Amino acid sequence: MLNRLILLAALLLPVGFAQAHQYKVGELEIAHPWSQELPPNAPTVAAYFVIHNNGKTADRLLGVDTPIAGKAELHEHVKQDDLMKMQQVTAVEIAPGATITFAPMAYHVMLLGLEDRSLLSDGKRFPLTLHFEKAGNVTVDVAVQKKAPDNTQTQMHAH
Numbered sequence: 001m002l003n004r005l006i007l008l009a010a011l012l013l014p015v016g017f018a019q020a021h022q023y024k025v026g027e028l029e030i031a032h033p034w035s036q037e038l039p040p041n042a043p044t045v046a047a048y049f050v051i052h053n054n055g056k057t058a059d060r061l062l063g064v065d066t067p068i069a070g071k072a073e074l075h076e077h078v079k080q081d082d083l084m085k086m087q088q089v090t091a092v093e094i095a096p097g098a099t100i101t102f103a104p105m106a107y108h109v110m111l112l113g114l115e116d117r118s119l120l121s122d123g124k125r126f127p128l129t130l131h132f133e134k135a136g137n138v139t140v141d142v143a144v145q146k147k148a149p150d151n152t153q154t155q156m157h158a159h
Contacts, residue, residue, distance in 0.1 A: 021143065026135030027055030028094065033128060033142040034149065035111075038120035045120055046075075047109040047128055047142050048102040053094040060133040061092040066142075068126045070113025077105045086110075091133075104148060122146045 023030040033049040047066075053059060064072045074089045084105065092107055094100050102108050109128065119126045122144060129139045 021141075023138055023140050025130075025132065025138035026059070027057075028053055028059060028132060028135045028138075030130065030138060030140055032149070033140040035120065035126075035142050035144050036148060037122045037144055037146050038114070038117060043112075043114070045111050045114065046104070047072075047111060048104070049140065049142075050099060050101050051092075051094050052099045053096055056096050057134070058096060059094050059135055061094065061130060062090075062133055063131045064109050064128055065131075066111060066126060066128045068114060068116050068119050069111035070115065071111075072128070073110045073112065074107070075110045076107045120144055 021032050023033075029052045031050045031052070033047065035045055035047045038045045047064075051061065061074065063074065066072055074092055075086050076089050076092075077084050077086055079085075088110075089107075092100060100107060114120070118124075124144045125141045126144070127139050128142050129137055131137050
């Protein structure tokens with residue numbers, strides 16, 4: 001019996017790792033939460049992820065929080081007078097069937113008042129709770145990486 005349990009656990013282990021960076025709450029899927037390694041003396045850092053709405057109704061991301069920062073804000077980059085400008089937004093709409101990519105130079109989460117800088121080095125992870133209007137709350141594990149994933153430049157959020 002013990003051998004069967006060990007074998008079952010060994011067979012399920014890769015499935016757990018494969019799903020470790022995909023989360024679901026209600027009709028929403030959140031994939032690939034990541035943050036870039038914190039440069040020395042940087043006062044803030046950003047977190048990124050992808051949200052897909054599988055539902056038939058829109059939902060809204062109303063806010064985020066994390067124990068590693070005093071404050072977490074939703075931001076977006078917008079073009080203003082031929083310049084890219086970062087601004088805070090109160091919510092992000094996720095239309096039915098839509099995919100919204102939080103990425104550099106697009107929507108992102110700014111983490112301000114960093115509490116534990118040691119959690120922002122390559123290979124570490126930290127929790128980030130997303131608060132949705134309809135789907136509710138979901139906590140994701142954000143992977144800290146030295147550089148942005150290769151596909152982030154091609155998955156920019158378009159306005």
